[in-house]
Amino acid sequence: MQTFLVIWFILTAVSVAYVAYDLMVRTPEMKVMKWGWVVVTLYTGIFGLITYILSCREPSPGTHEKFVAPLWKQTVGSTIHCMAGDATGVIVVAFITALLNLPMGIDSILEYIAGFAFGLFIFQSLFMKDMLGGSYAEAVRKTWYPEWMSMNFVMAGMIPVMIILMTGDMRNMEVKSLRFWGIMSLASLVGGVLAIPVNWWMVKNKLKHGMGTERVLGKGGAKENNENKMGMDMPGMDMKATDKGVNHSMHAAKTGDNMKRMDMNSYVSLKTKITVAIISIIVLAIGISAAGYWGDFSMKPQDNRPMKMNKKM
Template identity: 60%
Template structure:
């Protein structure tokens, strides 16, 4: 039977408190990154974006995985593999979630059906992640042309995107199915839904990014003292020159390489030998597609993929208050 959506039970004031804490969290992360923590430029912006999407949770993750505890210790602080994987996941989320959120706002404006909307969002997330946050921002660090960076980043980004969308897709659809206001970017409920979806997406994408970093298929957390503000070697810092981020399998640009090129940052685990067979890559790729399919199933099972902004949805399994079957 046809039902009109029911709004979230959370009071509006709680939502605005969350938004206020989100702005404060993002402001602190931006201040810390641009004044004291020597993270790479692309990751500075990545952290700010993800904190805007995830609020105090983003600040908490940043505090324990990236924030430099005292001057000159960032290399050692971000060395553990789990922190390297956090950096890779944040980089993934910054591009993918941005594309998904932008697309969701546009498709909501044009009133597209949710079943179409989610695949437009998937494509937009992949485009933002691959063409901007991966290839464009990382080509200098990879020591490659833009085209080479695209080819090198395609498979790892696709794996990450599948996992990210596997978490975001069902979260968005289920929440929007229960409050149609969340389909319109002008509503605060839209941003609340996207915040929740990004958090779930980051959680699902983390294990995939951990595997990619461990096997040197993606970069991990870095520091501009070793890799420069844009990702290239910092020629002005010989004491750090030649330090490479854990998980990076690509050669540095010849102009920036030194006799120490390829060394890890102090204390950084260089787990994995960077030689991953095509079969293992294919297997993990299939697993990410299975994750995406599972996310789609949850969305279709517990949400309404036929809904459009402003229209009633079909939720046959939910009983109307006061009615019996």
């Protein structure tokens, strides 16, 4: 296991370096998504790199708009954006609570709060506020629902992985151990996969953004020149493909305004939103129940009690 983890983290370092370099010199992704890809690749290693190459990396100059146009790639971008914020909050708190020797149940509650807060108030509202109209308060209002939906599914995957594996072997709770960070990587990967369906639904119904190109949408909402506003005069660009990709999650800005902004207006009914919210809560409850059955929420990192998994076996 130790050898496997060493190899895993070496590959992770190489993957992060490649993604960061490619985004810096080649692929014109929005700035916020550049950070998102780097962070998520740090958590998911070689899987993040493969996903990046298949869904985001520009194949040749001027083709990014067309390349990211399909709905499934827009969905991947949406999931990456949510994972970057949610998983960061979760992992930071997991590290702190392990050092403080807090019970896993308290740890899980704090992780949920931190993941949601970091995802909503930083990665969603702060980094995307210009594309949502420029007002931070308005950005929070428009993004709290999609962030909450993503968070519930992410945590439905992360909580059982962390609780079951960490309480199943006390060595996995030690923050100085590669096992601890390996579990964080696995939990992030499982949480991200579980969040894909709800992100597909939200992107399809314009409740959440997908991937974009900075020369069309700006660097996370930054001002642009008029000639580049709609992606014109860019060699090799397919405007039909560009429009198709952008319209999966965004509309054009107001006439005469040099700012491209996301249009989060959706025709999804309140009843449908409530139904999806209930489903997300049920899925989260299933994840928590699995964690409680096969793991132990009361266990602390420095406990010497028999492990719950061993007792059930």
